[in-house]
Amino acid sequence: MPGFCASLGLTFSFAAVVLLVFGQVSQINSDLIPRHLRIVSIDTSGLGVAVASAARAATGGIQIANVSDIYATTGVGEDYFVKATGASPHTGLYKGYEWGLWSYCTTQGDLGDKRSYCYTRSIHPTFQPAQVLLQDVDTQYADLLRQVLPNNVFTADAYLGEWTKAASYLIMAGSLCAALTAIVGFFARRGAFVLATLLNLAAFVGLFAGSIIWTVIVARARSAINDATAEGTDVGITLEYGNALWIMWAATVLSLASVVPLAFACCTGRSGTERTERIKAYAPPSEVLVVAPKQLQ
Template identity: 35%
Template sequence: MVFRGLCVGLGGFFSFAAVVLCVFANIGQLSNNVVTRNIRYVSVDTRGLGDALSRAGQSNTNIFAQDQSSPVGQGNGIKDDYQWGLYNYCAGEVNGDSRSCSQRNFGFEFLPADAVLSDTPQGDRQTLQNFLPESTFRDSGYLGRFSKAAMYLIFIGSCLALIAWVAGLLSHRFAFLGAAFIALLSALALGVGAALLTAIYVKTKASIDNANFGITIHYGNALWITWAAVLAVALSIVPYIISCCTGRSDDY
């Protein structure tokens, strides 16, 4: 009885932890408050781009934003830093609240080159586009396709983690079996989604992250939060299975 109670408690603890972690991963960049603006999957630092353009003999006088809080995507100038969440991105100061965000939408895509170019004034856009390397950083088709798939998988995995936790609260052996199965599906969805994002971020970073182009990519805390959620929900599976095998078919 004590062992069964311990397993029930562990299953509930790990699945609840996964839900909390998923909530944090999902709210990154949704607003400009101090919590969400500091949660990001990946960031693109463009502060070295001016020097790189100068070394290449390109003028960079008017391509950077004078106001870091000006709307994104309207040719108001390149921002210092671009930070992605699951549903939108924000750009502006690296640390601080002088920034603005894109519109939020479901199935959002990680398109770093498009974000930077859309902020570049129209007259300088072609120059910058020619300067950026033909690499993964500019491969909008590849990045968009896989980042969108990852976003859907992480959202689905987050919902499944919530369902698994709720099912575990029902204190019924068949509910525990259902919770274990749903937790497995959640771990798979979250794991594949996190793996896709990790892969495209690594490739993008490797393709642009050097002094020649002045753009630096940093992995964000939301990526590690998602991997932690994968681990948490996976750890809930065995306790739920043991609870099912040792429990009764009626409520405790």
């Protein structure tokens, strides 16, 4: 029974690690798998109408002949580039923005289409959508975009950045603990199971805290922007949860599920000394050399 519980706990832990790997690689580059995994996505396809409406309402403002003027002219998958830290090319907005834990990418197509650019992977990850949009839009439309974006959670870059950075670090710490759990648990000793259980608890706490922060942040930003209007016109930005966020939650549940069987294994399993003594008790007796007495002469 202890062996079965240990195996079950390790299976759950290993499955959590596999899911965490997929969650960590989301949006780090333009490869097939990373670009189909995301924590949060933003569709700006309707933003041009709102900016054009704001331009018409502004006295002496810039008139936009075509709502597509604020978007980059590249097609899907054309002119892919890596955007370095602090770079602000102002080449125009992109239709889709997709954030992972450590980076974000853009596309002129639908979710998962070929990338237009990806942000340089960073050890300081943040989710700051308003800042990203203002960096991309042409400078002549920047003020109009600021007027359109609602002055609330969506534009609170410091708030969003600090909380999502902390959440990503918590998920990273939880991922490392989950990986160590899967490694340590293979040493079939009571002490190893105790350490694996403690590491697994730490993994669950880190993953749960990080996932709940990301979920709350995305929920608040989503409610702030999806129904927002400017001058009576819908802002035209749609923010949605990504599949990588649900992958993180699945890994969190698996991490919690592995705690009980690992704890049972460490409480009922035998230590290394007890196992050795048990083996000795059932070992066959050593051979006894019998010397026949000399025959009487």
